[in-house]
Amino acid sequence: MNPKPWWAKVGHRSLMLLATIYCVFPIYFMLVQSLKTPKEDVFGNPFIVMDPTLENFQELFDREGEVRGFVGTALRRSYPFADWLVNTIVVFAGSVAATLVASVAAAYALGRLRPPGFRWWRRGIFAAYVIPQTLLFIPLYQVVHTLGLDDNLLALLLIYPTMALPFCVWILSAYFQLLPREIEEAALIEGASRATAFFRIILPMSRPVLVAAGIFTLGTIASDFMIASVFLLTPNNQTITAGLGTFDVALDELAAVAGVNLLAIPVVTISALLARGFVRGLTAAMIEGA
Amino acid sequence: MVSVKPAGRAGDIRLAYALLSPALLLLAVVIAYPVGWEVWTSLTDLSPLKDGSTGFVGLANYRRLLADATFWQAALVTVVYAAVTSAGKLALGLGFALLLARPFRGRALVFLAIFLPWAYPAGVSVIGWYWTLNPPTITAYAPFMGQLKYAVDGTFGIGAWAFASVMLFNIWRGSSFIAVLLLAGINAIPQELFECALLESRSAWRRFRLVTVPLLKPFLALGVFLSLTSAFADLSNVWMLTAGRIVFPVIGTHAYWLVIKAGQYGPASALSLTLVPFLLAVLLVLFRLFDPPQERSTA
Numbered sequence: 001m002n003p004k005p006w007w008a009k010v011g012h013r014s015l016m017l018l019a020t021i022y023c024v025f026p027i028y029f030m031l032v033q034s035l036k037t038p039k040e041d042v043f044g045n046p047f048i049v050m051d052p053t054l055e056n057f058q059e060l061f062d063r064e065g066e067v068r069g070f071v072g073t074a075l076r077r078s079y080p081f082a083d084w085l086v087n088t089i090v091v092f093a094g095s096v097a098a099t100l101v102a103s104v105a106a107a108y109a110l111g112r113l114r115p116p117g118f119r120w121w122r123r124g125i126f127a128a129y130v131i132p133q134t135l136l137f138i139p140l141y142q143v144v145h146t147l148g149l150d151d152n153l154l155a156l157l158l159i160y161p162t163m164a165l166p167f168c169v170w171i172l173s174a175y176f177q178l179l180p181r182e183i184e185e186a187a188l189i190e191g192a193s194r195a196t197a198f199f200r201i202i203l204p205m206s207r208p209v210l211v212a213a214g215i216f217t218l219g220t221i222a223s224d225f226m227i228a229s230v231f232l233l234t235p236n237n238q239t240i241t242a243g244l245g246t247f248d249v250a251l252d253e254l255a256a257v258a259g260v261n262l263l264a265i266p267v268v269t270i271s272a273l274l275a276r277g278f279v280r281g282l283t284a285a286m287i288e289g290a
Numbered sequence: 291m292v293s294v295k296p297a298g299r300a301g302d303i304r305l306a307y308a309l310l311s312p313a314l315l316l317l318a319v320v321i322a323y324p325v326g327w328e329v330w331t332s333l334t335d336l337s338p339l340k341d342g343s344t345g346f347v348g349l350a351n352y353r354r355l356l357a358d359a360t361f362w363q364a365a366l367v368t369v370v371y372a373a374v375t376s377a378g379k380l381a382l383g384l385g386f387a388l389l390l391a392r393p394f395r396g397r398a399l400v401f402l403a404i405f406l407p408w409a410y411p412a413g414v415s416v417i418g419w420y421w422t423l424n425p426p427t428i429t430a431y432a433p434f435m436g437q438l439k440y441a442v443d444g445t446f447g448i449g450a451w452a453f454a455s456v457m458l459f460n461i462w463r464g465s466s467f468i469a470v471l472l473l474a475g476i477n478a479i480p481q482e483l484f485e486c487a488l489l490e491s492r493s494a495w496r497r498f499r500l501v502t503v504p505l506l507k508p509f510l511a512l513g514v515f516l517s518l519t520s521a522f523a524d525l526s527n528v529w530m531l532t533a534g535r536i537v538f539p540v541i542g543t544h545a546y547w548l549v550i551k552a553g554q555y556g557p558a559s560a561l562s563l564t565l566v567p568f569l570l571a572v573l574l575v576l577f578r579l580f581d582p583p584q585e586r587s588t589a
Contacts, residue, residue: 012394019386020403023466027410030418046431106313113306123577125313128321130519130569134542135562138331138555139324162320165313194305215409219467222411241413253426260414271409272402279401282474286509 027264034258041254056258079243080236081259087232088239088263091153092221095160099217100210102161103168108198110169111176112184122173129166133159134226144231155231156239163224164217171285175209176202211274212281222267332560337553351560361561364544368565371457372521378461379517380510383468388502390469391476401473407466416459423455460521468513475509511579515572522565541565 035052036044044050060081106125110118133140140159149155179202187197203210228242235243240263247256271278332351336344355361386404390397424439425432442451487501503510522541541561548558 012389015389016394016396016400019389020400023403023407023462026415026419026422026462027406029422030415033418033422041429044430046429102312102316105309109306109309113302113309115303115306115310118306121310125317127570127573128317130566130573131321131325132519132522132542133320135545135565136321136324136328137546138549138558139327140320142327143319143323158316159320162316165316169313219408219411223413223463225413225416228413241411244414244417247417253421253429257418257421260418263414264410267411268406268409272405275402275405275409278405279470279474279477282471283477286475286478 030257030264031261034254034261036254038254056254057262059255060259060262079247079255081240081243083236084238084240084243085262087153087237088241091156091160091239092218092267094157095221096214096217098157098161099164099168100214103165103172103213104203104210106169107172107176108202111173112179112202122170126166126170128162133163137230141230151231151233151237153232153237153239156228159227159231160221160224164213164220167216167220168213171282172206172209172213175206175285179205208277208281209285210281211277212279212285215271215274215278218267218271222263328559328563331555332557332563334556336555338555347556351556354557355560355564360544364541364561365564367453368522368541371453371460372518375457375460375464375521376514376517378457379464379468380513382461382465383472383513384506384510386465386469387472387476388498390473404466404469407463408470409466410463412463415463419455419459424452464517464520468517471513471516472506472509475506478509479505508579511576515576518572519569522569 029047032047032049033041034056035049035054037051037053037055040049040051060079109115110122115121144150144155144158147158149158183201183205184197187201188194192200222241225241225245228239229245232238232242235246238246240259244256244259247259333346333348334344335347335350390401390404423435425435439451442454443449483501483505484497487497491497491500541564545558545561548554548561
């Protein structure tokens with residue numbers, strides 16, 4: 001192809017720069033904020049941090065059971081951040097695992113075993129995506145209450161998997177469906193069981209799509225704020241998301257922003273490491289699915 | 291194809307239902323039963339604040355909604371919210387995806403930057419956004435943000451700034467996901483089609499309109515669908531970014547408000563359900579555009 005004129009290159013570069021700044025600036029801003037001392041928060045330049053400190057992060061963990069307050073004990077609050085961290089890890093890891101297991105099983109059934117009406121099953125499951133859990137609070141609360149899961153992490157482990165499940169079943173079953181039949185049948189003829197063929201052949205071949213489904217699930221459940229806040233009430237039972245929602249804006253701004261970063265950094269790192277796989281998996285599912 | 295014995299096929303079908311059951315059970319408990327409950331409740335006058343038995347009121351709750359000015363306001367705001375954010379997300383996302391579609395130096399980094407807003411956990415970034423846009427008065431940038439807020443509120447009415455910030459947040463996060471989705475879609479289209487187009491026409495706009503958009507149509511449809519569902523359901527972001535001070539109610543916040551303030555379960559259920567037909571209609575369009583292919587005749 002003919003070389004581009006210089007202005008096209010400059011234009012392309014500046015578009016890139018603009019896009020990058022637009023996407024990263026809010027994240028950068030929150031990160032800088034969390035590294036500030038109270039003094040710099042008040043008097044410093046909002047866009048940079050001259051004297052970075054980790055004391056806000058430190059404070060999150062020190063706060064357990066501590067008396068806090070500028071006005072006697074009126075503002076006494078303790079934030080069991082260590083508990084929140086553990087709860088969050090349990091809920092996120094458990095929900096992603098449950099989502100993947102349930103959707104791989106369903107997708108295998110729909111994409112390879114194809115029971116009668118499998119196309120309608122798939123559409124029906126995807127249609128569940130239409131119904132936002134946030135509109136179902138009262139009946140969901142009844143369900144949770146009936147199962148005795150009030151104020152219990154298991155409530156989130158029950159609800160979160162359904163948030164991404166429809167999408168995961170959709171892309172996984174589209175992918176499974178057009179994997180050539182022969183690869184599995186060869187193994188079956190050799191005398192392998194269906195399970196062996198699945199775990200030794202189908203599953204390894206589906207790695208990119210599994211990564212895509214996993215990242216999508218993580219992103220979806222990490223975006224929930226309402227469900228965590230409504231169903232987890234006791235401070236010790238909360239996740240980071242629910243807990244940070246109870247922070248007081250005027251008093252704990254820096255600690256809260258530190259908390260935001262503390263959850264975001266691991267989640268973003270995991271997603272970023274697998275980002276290429278995410279695109280590749282979506283592409284694979286779309287070649288099969290479109 | 292290897293001939294499969296009927297017994298084997300029957301076993302396969304049983305296995306299929308067994309494998310489907312965990313997913314279906316989850317959806318039944320968390321989605322289907324609650325939706326059924328809401329449908330039923332929307333036809334009654336159930337309320338925890340009312341003594342006596344719950345009466346069946348037919349479509350009265352719906353009729354009352356249609357006569358209620360607040361409902362129409364909430365519906366209008368919801369539609370505007372969904373339309374503006376979806377258009378913004380789609381335009382930005384498509385732009386990002388097209389920028390990333392061709393190789394250039396530093397593409398991996400730009401891709402990562404564009405991927406970040408979606409990967410950043412929205413459950414907490416919404417808290418960060420709220421405090422950034424409505425900072426405590428002591429912070430260094432509070433005066434600037436305060437002026438911006440009053441300028442916007444002064445021009446468009448109280449609450450406009452909060453609402454604009456919700457939209458900005460939604461677009462910021464959503465455009466990132468749409469970009470990744472469309473990029474995956476572009477990668478799924480055989481490169482030769484674009485190369486052929488390059489030979490056919492020298493006008494970039496014509497190529498975009500006549501080749502890129504039609505090829506991307508199913509993915510655009512999927513993007514629109516995901517964007518609309520999230521926008522209609524966007525209770526938490528509105529709630530959080532306006533700190534519960536709802537000046538511009540959307541359907542979701544209005545329903546939540548009816549429940550927690552007034553204990554009006556029936557009307558709230560009816561209200562929540564008004565969104566579902568629209569989303570189902572969008573879903574039907576989506577199924578037409580984006581469905582796994584019919585089984586090949588050879589299979």
